[in-house]
Amino acid sequence: MAVDARSTAEGHGVRLATPDRPDFPMTTVDYVVRQYPPPGVEVPRDAAVTIWFDLGEGGGGGGAGVRVPREPGPRGGGIRRELSEPAEPFTPCP
Numbered sequence: 001m002a003v004d005a006r007s008t009a010e011g012h013g014v015r016l017a018t019p020d021r022p023d024f025p026m027t028t029v030d031y032v033v034r035q036y037p038p039p040g041v042e043v044p045r046d047a048a049v050t051i052w053f054d055l056g057e058g059g060g061g062g063g064a065g066v067r068v069p070r071e072p073g074p075r076g077g078g079i080r081r082e083l084s085e086p087a088e089p090f091t092p093c094p
């Protein structure tokens with residue numbers, strides 16, 4: 001929760017950055033859903049840790065849903081096969 005994030009950051013001497021919550025100093029019960037650097041990474045005192053919140057019901061979100069990674073192209077590795085030479089020589093139009 002926001003209040004826990006504030007007290008933990010204060011206890012470890014780091015600052016919190018909240019790009020999705022300009023009203024963060026007044027936020028108390030919203031849940032932190034992500035942070036950077038991730039938990040467990042050592043950061044120097046007075047460094048910034050960025051946190052993001054669950055916007056909750058009707059709080060934005062954009063309706064993006066679950067994202068599936070795109071398939072990398074071309075399959076099988078390497079570059080794509082070159083096209084073969086045309087059967088007849090090319091003649092430009094007059």
